[in-house]
Amino acid sequence: MKILMVTPYPPLRDGIASYAVQTVMSLRAQGHEVTVLSPGPSAAHMHLNLVGARGAAALAKRVGGYDRVIVQFHPDFFYPIGAPAKERAMISAALTAAFRVATYVEVRLHEIDYRTGRGLSPAAVATRLMWSQVDEIVVHSEGERDDFIAAFRVKPERVVLTDHGEDFQRYTSVDKAAARRTLRVPADAKVFLSIGFIQPHKGFDRAVTAFGELATADARLYVVGSLRVDEPGFKAYLETLREQIEHTPGTELREGYVSDELFDRWIVAADCLVLPYRAIWSSGVIERARLYDTPVIATDVGGLKDQAARSTDVMIVRDDAELAAAMAARLAGRTGLDAPNGVVPARVVDTSDLGRPWPAPGERFRERLQAELTARASIVRGGPLGAVDAAAPGVGPAGEPDARALVARLTPVPAFLLPSTAGTGARSYLKKVVRRLTVWESREVAHQLNLQKIGTDKMVGVLTDQVATLQARVRELESEVHAGTDTDTDTGAGADVDAGAGAGTGEPRG
Amino acid sequence: MSGEIDRRGTLAFVPARFGDEVIGGAEIVLKQMALGLQARGWTVEILTTAALDHHHWENVFPTGTSEEGGLTVRRFPTVNEPIAERGELEGRIMRGEPVTLSEQQRWMNAGMRVPELYDYILDNKYAYRGLVFTPYPFWVTFACSQIAPERSVLWTCLHDEPYAYLDLFQPVFTGSAGLFFQTDPEYDLARRICSNLAPNAIVGCGVEVPEVYDPHGFRARYDIDSPFLLYAGRREGGKNWEQMLEWFAAAYERAPFDLKLVTMGSGDVNPPESIRHLVIDVGFLPDHERDNAFAAAAGYVQSSIYEAFSRTIMEAWLAGTPVIANAGSDVVSWHCERSDAGLTYRDAAEFEQCLRFLADDPAGAAALGARGRDYVLAHYRWETVLDAVEAKLVEWLPAPADVPEPTPVGGHPAVVDPADPAAVTETAGV
Numbered sequence: 049m050k051i052l053m054v055t056p057y058p059p060l061r062d063g064i065a066s067y068a069v070q071t072v073m074s075l076r077a078q079g080h081e082v083t084v085l086s087p088g089p090s091a092a093h094m095h096l097n098l099v100g101a102r103g104a105a106a107l108a109k110r111v112g113g114y115d116r117v118i119v120q121f122h123p124d125f126f127y128p129i130g131a132p133a134k135e136r137a138m139i140s141a142a143l144t145a146a147f148r149v150a151t152y153v154e155v156r157l158h159e160i161d162y163r164t165g166r167g168l169s170p171a172a173v174a175t176r177l178m179w180s181q182v183d184e185i186v187v188h189s190e191g192e193r194d195d196f197i198a199a200f201r202v203k204p205e206r207v208v209l210t211d212h213g214e215d216f217q218r219y220t221s222v223d224k225a226a227a228r229r230t231l232r233v234p235a236d237a238k239v240f241l242s243i244g245f246i247q248p249h250k251g252f253d254r255a256v257t258a259f260g261e262l263a264t265a266d267a268r269l270y271v272v273g274s275l276r277v278d279e280p281g282f283k284a285y286l287e288t289l290r291e292q293i294e295h296t297p298g299t300e301l302r303e304g305y306v307s308d309e310l311f312d313r314w315i316v317a318a319d320c321l322v323l324p325y326r327a328i329w330s331s332g333v334i335e336r337a338r339l340y341d342t343p344v345i346a347t348d349v350g351g352l353k354d355q356a357a358r359s360t361d362v363m364i365v366r367d368d369a370e371l372a373a374a375m376a377a378r379l380a381g382r383t384g385l386d387a388p389n390g391v392v393p394a395r396v397v398d399t400s401d402l403g404r405p406w407p408a409p410g411e412r413f414r415e416r417l418q419a420e421l422t423a424r425a426s427i428v429r430g431g432p433l434g435a436v437d438a439a440a441p442g443v444g445p446a447g448e449p450d451a452r453a454l455v456a457r458l459t460p461v462p463a464f465l466l467p468s469t470a471g472t473g474a475r476s477y478l479k480k481v482v483r484r485l486t487v488w489e490s491r492e493v494a495h496q497l498n499l500q501k502i503g504t505d506k507m508v509g510v511l512t513d514q515v516a517t518l519q520a521r522v523r524e525l526e527s528e529v530h531a532g533t534d535t536d537t538d539t540g541a542g543a544d545v546d547a548g549a550g551a552g553t554g555e556p557r558g
Numbered sequence: 559m560s561g562e563i564d565r566r567g568t569l570a571f572v573p574a575r576f577g578d579e580v581i582g583g584a585e586i587v588l589k590q591m592a593l594g595l596q597a598r599g600w601t602v603e604i605l606t607t608a609a610l611d612h613h614h615w616e617n618v619f620p621t622g623t624s625e626e627g628g629l630t631v632r633r634f635p636t637v638n639e640p641i642a643e644r645g646e647l648e649g650r651i652m653r654g655e656p657v658t659l660s661e662q663q664r665w666m667n668a669g670m671r672v673p674e675l676y677d678y679i680l681d682n683k684y685a686y687r688g689l690v691f692t693p694y695p696f697w698v699t700f701a702c703s704q705i706a707p708e709r710s711v712l713w714t715c716l717h718d719e720p721y722a723y724l725d726l727f728q729p730v731f732t733g734s735a736g737l738f739f740q741t742d743p744e745y746d747l748a749r750r751i752c753s754n755l756a757p758n759a760i761v762g763c764g765v766e767v768p769e770v771y772d773p774h775g776f777r778a779r780y781d782i783d784s785p786f787l788l789y790a791g792r793r794e795g796g797k798n799w800e801q802m803l804e805w806f807a808a809a810y811e812r813a814p815f816d817l818k819l820v821t822m823g824s825g826d827v828n829p830p831e832s833i834r835h836l837v838i839d840v841g842f843l844p845d846h847e848r849d850n851a852f853a854a855a856a857g858y859v860q861s862s863i864y865e866a867f868s869r870t871i872m873e874a875w876l877a878g879t880p881v882i883a884n885a886g887s888d889v890v891s892w893h894c895e896r897s898d899a900g901l902t903y904r905d906a907a908e909f910e911q912c913l914r915f916l917a918d919d920p921a922g923a924a925a926l927g928a929r930g931r932d933y934v935l936a937h938y939r940w941e942t943v944l945d946a947v948e949a950k951l952v953e954w955l956p957a958p959a960d961v962p963e964p965t966p967v968g969g970h971p972a973v974v975d976p977a978d979p980a981a982v983t984e985t986a987g988v
Contacts, residue, residue: 058676059701060663061729069705073680089639089667091676091701219733221708221956230757274725278658304754305659305725307733309707 049080052111054098055120057086063332064158065090066308067215068120071156074215085110087125098125101135104142111150119155123164133171136164140174147181154184156210157192159329162199176200188212188330189351212335212355220312227317238267238379241318243311244333245276246303248285251347253292254324258372260296267379269322272302272314315342320378324371325349334362345374563948564957567687568601572679572703574670574696576606576631577619579842584693584715587763587869591690591713592629594764594944604631605679605689607672607698614638615670634675644668651720662726671697679705688955693866694730695721703730709955711736712756716744717864718888722751732756736954738947740867743888759950764940765872768846771853780840785920786818787913788855788879790848790870791862793825798884800828802861802909807833809910815917822851852877856923857916863887872938875899875930880923882912899930 053075055068068084069091075082085107086092087099094110097103104126111117127139147153164175179185179200185207187193193207220227228235240259242252252271259269271293275282286303293299306314315321321337323346330351337344343361346352356362365371571592573585580586589604596602604626608617615638623632647665650657657665675698679689683706691699693715703710712734716722731737731748737758739745745760777783787806793799806819807830820838821827829837843851852858858874863886871881871893881900883890885908894900903909916923 059666059697059704061659069680076677076681084673088664089641089671091671091673093673093677219707231754274659277660302754304732305728307707307729308704309733309735309756310729310754311733313733 049115050113051075051080051082052114052117053082053084054117055084055086057084057090057092060090064120064122067332070215070217099128101138101142104139104146108146108149111146114151116152116154117150119153120158121155122158123160133169137171137174140178144178144181147178153182154186155182156186162195165200184208186210189354191351191354212330212332216335216339218312218339219308220316222313222316224316227313231313231317233317234268239317239319240267240269240322240375241272241314242322243272243314246273246286246289247276247282249325249327251324251326253289254368254371255322256292256296256299258368258375259299261372262376262379264379267298269299270302272306274303274305312336315340318342320345322375328352330355345371563952565599567958568603568685569595570603570605570686570689572605572689572691572698574607574698575609575612576604577610579610588692588713590764590940591947594940596629598944602629604629605675606631606633607636608633609636634672634678636670636672638670641668651724654720659725662724666697666700666726669697676702683709687958688735688951694727700730703734707733708735710734711738711954713738714744714748715866716748717866718747719864728752736950741889741892743892744866757954759946761946761950762938762943763867763869764943765869765876765934765938767876767939768849771877772850773854776847776850776854780838782818782820782838784816784818785856785917786820787916788851788858789819789821791823793821793823793827796864798861798863802859803829805906805909806913808906809913810836815914817856817913817917820851820855822848849877852879855879856920857882860884860890865889868893871900872934875927875934878924878927878931880927897930897933899926899933
């Protein structure tokens with residue numbers, strides 16, 4: 049089969065690119081002829097700026113001649129950030145045309161704003177029309193599937209649930225002892241790990257706070273990763289995290305650009321991953337942990353609960369208290385939340401997941417069945433917890449924060465003000481109904497609040513930078529006054545330095 | 559030792575360029591290593607591009623699979639689309655200005671790329687026991703070594719240059735099955751750059767030992783009747799060629815000396831007018847004539863500071879010729895100190911004095927150079943280096959139980975991982 053894959057692609061360091069290349073590898077290994085088209089230059093065969101109506105029109109010219117077009121979808125690939133409704137409508141219309149030209153279109157959904165499908169505005173109508181042209185929409189959790197169908201009124205049979213880690217492969221073959229040796233991690237310590245791009249919504253500060261409450265000498269928490277983008281708010285968050293870790297014994301920040309191999313080596317080295325996300329759609333980290341049977345503690349956001357149900361040892365926690373208790377339980381060698389301090393409510397086993405359908409026949413059927421039955425066994429053993437009742441409150445680190453740090457600590461508002469429930473009783477049923485009826489309004493409010501937070505992040509960052517620049521300039525002027533000089537240092541000093549290096553000493557570079 | 563080594567499985571060596579006409583230390587070493595390992599019983603292939611020149615990356619060689627010099631070579635076409643932003647980013651990188659990670663990624667992808675090689679490794683990674691890449695800064699190494707990091711080994715060729723400090727390359731240094739370093743200073747540099755190196759080992763670098771030299775014949779063939787300083791390799795700014803020429807001219811203008819400058823290799827010569835009559839370009843020479851040139855020289859100059867090993871100074875020392883070298887290179891300075899057979903200079907004045915020493919005291923210079931041969935023979939015979947390389951390859955790259963054959967270039971595989979990835983590799987330690 050001739051397949052066109054539209055996606056960000058390596059060597060771009062990006063979660064969707066990493067996901068896509070593993071899918072490409074799998075498809076090629078099955079004998080398909082796969083051509084990759086990426087939004088920018090990469091290892092793909094073609095690249096094309098896909099943003100805007102012109103990008104969609106250009107895409108339309110390239111989809112012909114393929115038996116299947118697979119699009120790894122994130123709205124930013126196609127819609128300019130902040131584009132007005134009219135422009136969005138035009139882009140959706142252009143994408144509709146592109147999808148209509150293609151023989152068969154599969155869209156793998158990585159993120160989308162469900163509000164774009166709501167109402168009778170031209171933009172919403174165009175968006176729904178666009179999705180109606182997609183033959184298969186692949187999502188990674190039941191929640192996404194339900195929400196997508198409701199938002200875009202797509203026929204349910206077109207929306208397919210796929211295992212996030214379906215095509216994931218191992219990038220390391222070391223064992224735990226070797227991994228720890230190479231990473232300079234104590235061989236006999238109990239090791240918790242929070243790994244990934246460092247961003248406020250990843251909530252790594254929550255793991256540090258929880259770890260700080262454990263008061264144990266033989267455990268470690270490593271936070272591993274780097275900033276993905278140089279947003280002021282993200283930088284401030286990293287700075288705050290650094291301070292917090294500095295003041296929390298047993299924790300360590302391993303800051304840096306983590307390769308796929310190193311990422312996996314850390315997972316092998318860890319006894320337990322801690323993923324206290326404040327917001328996420330689905331987690332590639334959980335899937336990679338699954339490859340190595342490394343236990344995970346994660347918060348109940350996005351589709352993580354669905355992912356947990358497919359994994360052998362993922363514990364979903366509701367809040368910071370449960371997070372601390374879960375880490376304490378791990379330290380004590382238990383997988384449940386029956387922590388000795390009694391701060392945690394009784395464990396809830398979400399048996400409703402046992403009622404879901406088994407995987408349908410298809411590719412790697414046995415493997416998926418095996419994973420499913422393992423996951424179900426995990427549920428019966430009490431791995432994943434049930435419904436959540438409250439949004440996880442943000443917990444800021446100790447210390448005197450600056451303005452940026454304060455803003456960075458504002459917890460993003462959860463998309464659902466009324467949390468989801470998987471219970472089966474009358475109360476749960478009522479909650480489901482209310483949630484379904486109010487979901488759009490609550491998401492709108494949450495979205496606006498989070499936008500305001502991001503805007504505040506940026507504004508405070510810019511102002512802080514400007515203040516720092518002014519302060520530095522004041523210090524320079526003060527030192528010049530003290531030195532009794534009235535030279536214009538901006539030009540004079542630079543000229544002197546250049547002359548010294550080039551003509552004075554003739555010192556070679558390096 | 560050879561009887562204890564499990565050499566099953568195919569090794570792929572993956573340089574960005576390959577061929578007899580390619581001038582570059584890393585590429586030459588990789589070829590020699592491939593041939594050396596093949597002679598020891600390994601199955602070795604070369605995966606590379608069709609390019610000869612590392613500036614324009616034009617596809618010169620035919621693509622596809624061929625036999626070259628006893629090795630199977632699979633060549634893939636380069637893609638090199640000029641993107642304006644690359645030049646601006648390159649300038650900022652070289653000036654040491656902050657460049658964000660996303661900008662670094664754009665810089666890397668805005669240059670030469672080889673998507674078909676990427677696809678080939680994607681399809682056939684399980685067909686190889688290991689893939690050995692060099693040098694680190696090229697797209698081929700950066701992109702392709704991360705496809706199967708658990709079976710990718712990097713012959714780093716690391717220089718103390720702005721590129722090395724880019725965050726972009728951290729995954730290559732941290733996330734490979736193993737790293738080969740050639741010298742202690744190269745390893746020290748790697749540790750300064752990266753706090754969490756992948757398993758690694760200093761294995762040195764092999765140098766061929768010529769059986770005989772013909773210095774008189776060389777002088778006669780090129781009509782050189784006076785002592786000369788020799789320069790070998792690429793004549794380009796990155797090697798400080800122009801600066802060395804200027805300093806040579808300045809020294810000569812201050813007080814003439816009996817010393818010519820002979821150069822072999824590639825690139826424009828462009829000597830200052832005042833020394834044009836002293837500069838002789840003998841062009842690109844075959845190996846045996848290169849050896850003769852080293853033996854005939856009064857001294858060999860290494861002006862580059864970006865050296866990971868510097869094969870040419872070994873070739874000079876094997877011929878008994880003293881070396882004068884830019885002290886800006888930690889590696890070359892380290893060699894000179896360890897061997898007692900080379901001088902280093904830090905500026906034009908020191909360089910001038912090196913020249914005068916060679917011109918004024920040929921016997922002393924010869925005595926200095928004579929120490930170099932023992933140094934090279936003690937540390938850098940290919941047999942010694944290959945022993946170390948093999949030991950690490952078998953440690954880092956577990957032997958497969960069974961491996962499928964690589965598919966022809968352009969073919970489509972149906973390959974799954976035949977190996978159980980449970981085998982353990984450990985830090986080599988250095």
